[in-house]
Amino acid sequence: MPEHAATMHKTLATPRLGLLGDSFIYAGPNIQADVCRHSVTLACALSQQPLSIHAAGRCWQGHLLVIRPFLKRTVDTGSAPVALIDLEPSHPRYNTFSCQAPEASVTALDAARFAGLLACVQGFAQQRLSGPQLRAAVCLHVADVADSIGPEVPVSSPVLQMMAAVRMDPASDLGMLSRRVGLPARRASQLFVSALGLTVRQYALAEKIRRAAMFLGSSRPLTDIAQLCGFADSAHLAKVWQRCYGMCPSTFFGGRLAPHNGNLDLAWRQQVSLAGSLANRWESGAAD
Structure with missing residues (x-):
């Protein structure tokens, strides 16, 4: 070797x-x-x-x-x-x-x-x-x-607005989002899938997983994390996590990964929230 x-x-x-x-x-x-x-x-x-x-x-x-x-x-x-x-x-x-x-x-x-x-x-x-x-x-x-x-493909203002809304509330459904952007639900869905390659529902689930990951190193019980992130219960979170990452959540949330152990890096704490970034991008696009 x-x-x-x-x-x-x-x-x-x-x-x-x-x-x-x-x-x-x-x-x-x-x-x-x-x-x-x-x-x-x-x-x-x-x-x-x-x-x-x-x-x-x-x-x-x-x-x-x-x-x-x-x-x-x-x-x-x-x-x-x-x-x-x-x-x-x-x-x-x-x-x-x-x-x-x-x-x-x-x-x-x-x-x-x-x-x-x-x-x-x-x-x-x-x-x-x-x-x-x-x-x-x-x-x-x-x-x-x-x-x-491939080249960077800009995301339209309606899709950015829907993304930001889901980031703020993953429970937002297509009807709520389409009304927010002033489009029929079918058209809003088509725009979203065309822009990102996934549905609003899939994006919302991804946001729940992202939120759950932000609790790594917090020592909070999995039941609390599931509730805070919009999962039905801890079993639902465990099932989704296992499918996505091939390992049970305890591998990640069981205290093995922690900043003081040197194996968990929380670089995201220095990052501006995406919701704010999306809002700024949308406002800039609307002003152009």
Whole structure:
């Protein structure tokens, strides 16, 4: 085993998670899981061993893979460490990936071209990169990857308004949102799906998951977190979390991940709330 790989294995004896507001970064010793989640995932190998993604009867391998949302897949890194960057639907470049042609379920990228991204996740895994510097680095490198996939596609004002409303209240339904933007429900739904590649209901569930993740390190009971984030109960939260991340919530919420342990980075605390950002973007667009 190469020296850097051996060091990485030792460093990642326990997982590390960074909360960046509209994205997450996770580094762990290895992953073998069946998952299906709403986020765009950038999967990065942290050793010389490539990753393997199995989905729809196909297998993709590489050191840097981009995975579309809602793709049911099996992730297998063997015994090798891995880092995952998940872009939430609220991320400004989410639709660059989510609105690709259906055949682009998984895209293998040139690891040499995006060596900066791999260095970034290595730095996070080894606890050399954290806080605002981590958030800035991830933002920069994700934008670089997104530009290689396709151009940035602006989101219309009605969709931005609906996104902001759901962020403030995930219980908002399509009827409420369509009235807010002054459009028929069917037209509002079409605009939303066309812009982001997912439905209002899927976006609302993603927001509930994002809210739940913000309680990591809080030591609050799972029942309280489920109630505060709009889930029916803790069993509902556990079911959704297991489907999305392939691990039970206790792995994340059971106290193993905490800032004082050095394996939970709360970079999102330095980030302006997306609701405010969306409102500002909408007001700017309306003024143009």
